Amino acid sequence: MNFVLDRRSALAGATGLALLGGRAMAVPAAPGTRFLLVFLRGAYDAANVIAPASNAFYHEARPTLALAPPDPANPQAALPLDADWSLHPALRDSIAPLWASRQIAFVPFAGTDDMSRSHFETQDSIEMGQPIVGQRRYGSGFMGRLATTLGANPDRANRGGTIAFSDTLPLVMRGGPMIPNLALGGNGKQVIDDSETAMIAAMYRGQHLGGVDLDGAVHAGFTARDTVWHTIDDEMRASGRGAIAARGFEAAATRIGLVMRDKYNLAFVDVGGWDTHVNQGGATGQLAGRIGELGRGLSAYATALGPDAWRQSVVVVVSEFGRTFRENGNRGTDHGHGSIYWVMGGAVSGGRMVGPQVRIAPETLNQNRDLPVLTDYRALIGGVWQRQYGLNRAQLDTVFPGVAPARLNLI
Numbered sequence: 068m069n070f071v072l073d074r075r076s077a078l079a080g081a082t083g084l085a086l087l088g089g090r091a092m093a094v095p096a097a098p099g100t101r102f103l104l105v106f107l108r109g110a111y112d113a114a115n116v117i118a119p120a121s122n123a124f125y126h127e128a129r130p131t132l133a134l135a136p137p138d139p140a141n142p143q144a145a146l147p148l149d150a151d152w153s154l155h156p157a158l159r160d161s162i163a164p165l166w167a168s169r170q171i172a173f174v175p176f177a178g179t180d181d182m183s184r185s186h187f188e189t190q191d192s193i194e195m196g197q198p199i200v201g202q203r204r205y206g207s208g209f210m211g212r213l214a215t216t217l218g219a220n221p222d223r224a225n226r227g228g229t230i231a232f233s234d235t236l237p238l239v240m241r242g243g244p245m246i247p248n249l250a251l252g253g254n255g256k257q258v259i260d261d262s263e264t265a266m267i268a269a270m271y272r273g274q275h276l277g278g279v280d281l282d283g284a285v286h287a288g289f290t291a292r293d294t295v296w297h298t299i300d301d302e303m304r305a306s307g308r309g310a311i312a313a314r315g316f317e318a319a320a321t322r323i324g325l326v327m328r329d330k331y332n333l334a335f336v337d338v339g340g341w342d343t344h345v346n347q348g349g350a351t352g353q354l355a356g357r358i359g360e361l362g363r364g365l366s367a368y369a370t371a372l373g374p375d376a377w378r379q380s381v382v383v384v385v386s387e388f389g390r391t392f393r394e395n396g397n398r399g400t401d402h403g404h405g406s407i408y409w410v411m412g413g414a415v416s417g418g419r420m421v422g423p424q425v426r427i428a429p430e431t432l433n434q435n436r437d438l439p440v441l442t443d444y445r446a447l448i449g450g451v452w453q454r455q456y457g458l459n460r461a462q463l464d465t466v467f468p469g470v471a472p473a474r475l476n477l478i
Contacts, residue, residue, distance in 0.1 A: 099332060099379065100332065100379045100380070100381070100455055100456070101327055101331075101332040101333070101334075101376060101379060101380040101381070102332070102333050102334070102380070102382075102383075102452075102455065103327065103334045103335070103380070103383075104210065104239070104335045104336075104382075104385065105336055105338060105365070105382060105383070105384045105385070106193075106194075106237075106239075106335070106336070106337040106338070106385055107337075107338055107341050107361075107384065107385070107386040108186070108190065108337050108338065108339045108341065108386070108387070109186065109339055109340055109341030109342035109386075110386050110388050110389065110390055110403070110406075111354075111358070111386045111390075111406070112343055112347060112354055112389070112390040112400050113175075113386070113389050113390070113406045113407035114389065114390070114392060114407070114438065115129070115132055115134060115347070115354060115400075116155045116354075116358050116407070117148070117152055117153075117154060117155075117173050117175065117407045118133070118145055118152070118153050118154075118155065119151055119152060119427050120133070120134045120135070120136045120144075120145035120152075121136045121150075121151070121153070122151070122426075122427055124427060124428055125427065128392050128393040128394065129349075129392075131349065131398050132347055132348070132349045132398065132400070134153065134156070134349055134350055135350065136153070137153055142156065143156055143350035144156065144350075146158070148166060148420065149420055151424075152175070152420055154166065155350075155355065155358055156350055157350075157356075157358050157359035157362065158358065158359070158362040160363075160366075161359075161363050161365065161366040162365070162366070164366075165366075165369075165417070166417065166418055167418070168417075169415075169416065169417045169419075170411055170412065170413060170415055170417050170418075171411035171415065171417045171418075172409075172410045172411070172416070172418070172419045172421045173407055173408070173419075173420050173421070174407065174408045174409075174420075174421050174422045174442055174475070175405075175407045175420060175422065175424055175438070175441075176405045176422065176424060176425070176438055176439055176440060176442060177385075177405065177406055177407060177408040177440065177441075177442045177443075177444055177447060178388055178389065178404060178405045178406045178408075178440040178442075178443075178444060179192055179193055179199075179387075179443070179445075180199060180440065181193075181199050181388075184388060184402040184403070184404070185402075186342070186387060189388050190238075190387045191205070191238060193239075193387055193444060194209070194237060194238040194239035195207065195208055195209065195238060195239075196208065196209030196212070196239075196445055196467050197209075197468060198468065198469060204242070205238070206241050206242050207241060207242030208237070208238045208239035208240050208241045208242055208243075209239060209445070209466050209467060210229070210239045210240050210243075210333070210335055211239070211240045211241045211244075212242060212243055212465055212466045213333070213452065213466050214229045214240075214243040214244055214246065215242075215244060215465075216458065216462050216465055216466060217333070217456060218243075218244060228330060228331035228332065228333070229243075229244070229331065229333040230249060230330075230331045230333075230334050230335075231246060231247070231248040231249070231334065231335045231336075232249055232250070232251050232319070232323055232335065232336040233248050233249075233335065233336065233337055234248070235248060236248045237335060237337065251319040251323065315360050316338055316360050316361055316363075316364035317360060317363045317367050319336070319364065320336075320365060320367045320368040320371070321368065321370075321371045322371075323368055323371070324367065324368040324369070324370070324372045327368075327376070327380075328371065328372050338361065340357055341386065343390070343399050343400060344395065344397060344399040344400070344401060345397040345398065345399045346398050346399060347394075347398060347399040347400060361384075365382065365411065368382070369413075374413075377412065378413035378414065379413065379414055380412040380413055380414060381411070381412040381415060381451060382410070382411045382412050383409065383410050383447075383448060383451065384408060384409035384410075384411075385406070385408050385444060386406050386408075388402065388403055388404055388405075388406060388437075389403040389404060389405050389406035389437055389438050390402065390403040390437065391403045391436050392427070392432055392436065392437055392438060393436065403436065403437030403438065404433045404434075404437040404438060404439065404440060405437060405438030405441070406438070407438075408447065410451065410477050414455070414478055415477055415478060416476060416477055416478065421475045422441065422442040422447070422473070422475055423441040423442065424441070442475075443473070445467040445470040446467075446473035447473050447475065448467075449463050449466065449467045449470060449472035449473070450472035450473040450474060450475050451477055451478060452466070452472075453472045454477070460472075
């Protein structure tokens with residue numbers, strides 16, 4: 068094993084914790100509400116997942132990609148949501164039941180005011196949650212700021228552990244207390260075994276940095292890591308009866324649900340592979356396969372949480388931007404602007420398309436190419452957190468500076 072000499076880097080890599088603000092914290096969750104942010108990196112084609120399948124312009128703009136209008140006799144037709152919107156048939160058994168039970172809402176024409184259409188720039192913009200004009204703090208993400216705000220909240224039920232299920236600590240989680248990050252894409256085995264753990268701990272024995280006891284921070288990090296993995300391993304062995312876990316988001320989401328049920332109540336996970344420029348597919352194909360796995364994963368997450376925790380849970384699904392409304396010459400879609408976000412959970416007032424909308428037509432497209440943004444994602448999430456955590460306007464302003472929460476009555 069190669070050891071990194073920089074103490075901060077080594078500490079983060081070894082324990083799954085990042086040293087932020089000179090503090091080391093990984094606090095177990097108190098009972099209470101749970102929030103999970105799912106980031107679809109690569110910009111998913113929202114208009115073919117929650118589709119205006121009865122809109123003539125939609126079929127004109129997407130001659131090979133468009134979903135067939137709702138038709139009970141056609142298993143590949145879109146599933147009706149309301150008079151204007153339909154659901155991709157790959158979500159028939161996972162997300163459609165949540166819609167029927169009013170536990171999911173969709174927010175069309177949602178996104179950011181970043182118009183760069185750059186994956187990296189727009190992902191950064193969203194994760195920072197700051198105005199795109201003026202000075203921007205790349206070390207501060209909006210979920211990191213929320214964790215700090217909740218830590219100062221006198222309501223104990225709103226204070227709990229925060230975790231990122233990702234390879235490295237994402238930008239959205241930075242700038243707050245120490246937050247563990249844990250990648251769940253592997254087979255569940257520890258990357259660092261017990262002997263390597265002991266070697267790393269020995270490196271920091273008696274060491275201090277910026278007033279922080281590194282020995283204690285390393286020990287806390289390994290303890291948090293082991294607690295999470297033991298929860299995962301015990302539950303997965305019992306439910307899987309020794310079978311190897313299936314790959315993909317469904318297996319990872321089950322693990323996340325098991326951890327969130329008992330240990331943490333504020334979390335982030337990102338899912339990649341949504342940049343569908345070529346051969347995107349319609350009712351079947353590339354996008355259909357990925358969206359089907361996402362739906363099954365989110366359903367598995369709810370099941371793993373269990374009914375009691377699910378009743379207090381909210382999941383928000385976002386992506387950096389939408390895609391062009393018209394398909395390209397390669398039977399795919401290119402970088403766009405407005406998207407459609409998901410808000411789901413037992414605490415959600417769903418079964419609705421939420422927020423301001425326009426009839427999709429050539430004249431209502433942004434720059435004659437993609438969906439406009441009518442609901443700012445910061446206002447959307449801020450409104451959810453205002454109701455979920457009881458935050459006042461001053462507290463929300465520390466999370467999303469200068470943005471008023473949207474009153475969408477999602478909770």
